[in-house]
Amino acid sequence: MGMYQIIFSVISLVFYPFLFWFKITNSEDISKIIIPIFVFIMMVNTFVIYLKQVKSKYLLFVFAFFFVLMGDTLINLTIYEKFSPLPFATAHILFSIYYIKECAFKKPEIYLLIPTIIVSALLLRYVFLLTNSIETRVVFTIYLLILSIMVWRGMSYIFNRNFNLKKRICIILGSVLFYTTDVLVGLGFLNNLSIYVILTWLIYPPALFCLSIANWFDE
Numbered sequence: 001m002g003m004y005q006i007i008f009s010v011i012s013l014v015f016y017p018f019l020f021w022f023k024i025t026n027s028e029d030i031s032k033i034i035i036p037i038f039v040f041i042m043m044v045n046t047f048v049i050y051l052k053q054v055k056s057k058y059l060l061f062v063f064a065f066f067f068v069l070m071g072d073t074l075i076n077l078t079i080y081e082k083f084s085p086l087p088f089a090t091a092h093i094l095f096s097i098y099y100i101k102e103c104a105f106k107k108p109e110i111y112l113l114i115p116t117i118i119v120s121a122l123l124l125r126y127v128f129l130l131t132n133s134i135e136t137r138v139v140f141t142i143y144l145l146i147l148s149i150m151v152w153r154g155m156s157y158i159f160n161r162n163f164n165l166k167k168r169i170c171i172i173l174g175s176v177l178f179y180t181t182d183v184l185v186g187l188g189f190l191n192n193l194s195i196y197v198i199l200t201w202l203i204y205p206p207a208l209f210c211l212s213i214a215n216w217f218d219e
Contacts, residue, residue, distance in 0.1 A: 005216060008045055015041070016205045023201040024194075032076035038205065039069045042212040049215045057101055058215055064094035065212065085143055088182065092150040095175070095211070099153035103160045112155045120148040123183060130190040140186060151179035167217035174210030177203045 015038045022031035043065035050058040070087040074080050127140045154175025157168040181204040188196030 004048070005213075008041075008213075011041065012038075012205070012209050019205055020201045024198055035076050036069060036073050039065070039072050039208065042208045043069050045212045046215070053215075053218070055218075057098060060094050060098040060101075061211070061215065064091045064098070065208075067091035067094065068208070085139060089143055089146050092146050092178075092182075095178075096146075096150045096153050099150075099156065099171070099175075102163075103153070103156045106156070106159045108159050109152070109156045112158070113152055116148050116152045116155075120144050127186070127190065130187075136190075143182070143186070147179055147182055151175050164217040167214050170210040170214035170217070174207050174214065177207030177210065181207055 015034065019031065019034060019038060021027075022034065043062065046058065046061040046065050050062055067087040067090045071084045071091065074084040074087065124141060124144055128137060131137065154171050157163065157171050160168070181200055184196045184200045184203075188200065
């Protein structure tokens with residue numbers, strides 16, 4: 001690991017407890033500033049990776065993180081929080097495209113698709129029990145479909161041994177954690193329980209970190 005990777009990892013590690021603490025203690029004035037900063041740092045790392053290796057596929061990660069940053073900016077620094085699902089959904093679509101471009105479909109992946117469909121269907125059923133709003137149901141259905149494709153394609157790296165094991169772990173873990181994060185955020189929107197906030201901020205920063213560094217390990 002080079003000096004740049006060490007510095008980036010240390011900065012990320014320093015941010016993590018502060019992000020978690022300020023969110024669970026409702027220190028919104030502070031967390032609303034440092035969350036976009038943290039996401040910006042993650043995005044800059046993906047851009048640095050692109051500049052070092054100049055592979056066009058890496059731009060998908062840069063733009064994906066740009067839309068994540070846009071979503072977190074809408075939530076934390078504007079009054080347009082309700083529009084945040086749009087950039088986040090776009091980010092997940094870009095991650096999915098990247099995964100599809102890198103990993104050709106393999107038959108064993110069907111065994112990952114089935115549990116993904118089951119989990120997402122159960123979650124959607126629970127959402128429908130929590131709300132009667134047609135608009136909310138439609139938004140959750142579309143978003144969960146996009147999210148499910150992303151996590152399924154991310155988990156497909158389990159079967160693709162053409163990539164460095166560290167990269168595969170980062171993408172699999174990052175995708176699963178990002179999926180879980182968005183599910184928790186959605187459930188928290190419908191059912192305001194503090195446990196959703198705690199769990200979200202335990203796993204959201206590691207999700208972004210894993211995805212941000214995944215291409216460090218390209219061979």
